[in-house]
Amino acid sequence: MPTKSPIEDEVVAAIGRLLRRGLPVTPAAAEPVLLDLRGIVARAADPADEASRTAALDGTLRGLLARFPDTRYAPAARALFGLPPAEPGQNLTARRDLAAEQAGHEVHHFRKRVEPRLIEKVAWELLADAERFTRSPMIAPRLAPSTVRQPVQADPFAWEVAEHEEHLSRLWSTVYAARAELLALERLISLDADRIDIGHQAVTAAWRWAVARGEAIGYTTAFAPDQDTAGLIALAGWTPALTEAQASRLTEAAGGGASREQFVHSLHGETGLGNAWTEGFLSRNISPEHIPEKNGSLS
Secondary structure: OOOOOHHHHHHHHHHHHHOOOOOOOOOOOOOHHHHOOHHHHHHOOOOOOHHHHHHHHHHHHHHHHHOOOOOOOHHHHHHHOOOOOOOOOOOHHHHHHHHHHHHOOOHHHHHHHHHHHHHHHHHHHHHHHHHHHHHOOOOOOOOOOOOOOOOOOOOHHHHHHHHHHHHHHHHHHHHHHHHHHHHHHHHHHHOOOOHHHHHHHHHHHHHHHHHHHHHHHHHHHHOOOOOOHHHHHHHHOOOOOOOHHHHHHHHHHHOOOOOHHHHHHHOOOOHHHHHHHHHHHHOOOOOOOOOOOOOOOOO
16 A cells, blocks of 8 residues: 555544534634645635635535545545445444444444544545645636626726626536536436437537537637646536537537527537437446455455
8 A cells, every 4th residue: 555645644544533513614623734635625605714715525525435536445434434335423433333333334344444434535535625626627616606796897907807707607507507517417327227218418428528529719818828628628627528519519519609409409419429428428347446445455
């Protein structure tokens, strides 16, 4: 097992202490080493406010546990931290008993050999999340409530600034819209929903993704030529690998404010492109990343 860096050791230790109370994260359990992670600061509505960062930490941990990469131990990890199948208010002993049951281990074995690996895995996921935010080319602008009208002054510089913010807002609105539809698609696939429903959602996701890609191309061309368009649209979520021609065809079909119906009509008959997108989700080979164990398997 590779040697951990000091920050990794600190995050692992902080997660271990946070586990005593479990979720939701409280200000008393939210240690600075966790609140200062780049992914937490970036998600906080007010990065300068500890309560805001605590809420961001709680939400981030819930998301990471919902997508815990080791499918065998995912229910155990969630129970250990106080998420379903655990019940609200259960103490660590009760949560540990339930987690051991979910993992199929005797409680003593679970506590000594499995629980430390689950804690480490959660810590590593948090650090990986922070690294992704560190390397991200752009972060969505934070919004603050406006209590008074803020008119644009009749000045070329003010017009330029307003136009840039306008395009930036349109860009992020489409990126988040695409992300919502991609998440909905992954949820339907996970639920083993009807193939027709999955296909319909896949088309919706393709439309939103293509709209976002068009906005990303327009924004980077006009305001940020040094930004990587592919990296920007990747912020919406995972999508199947497409050729440049296929991606461009989707973007063209979604251009000019095309509705979903117009998007579908424009692509009528292009079965190969539709299959490349939809089947890419259905055939995606997700290999669970097993929790590392110093002395063999966890069983």
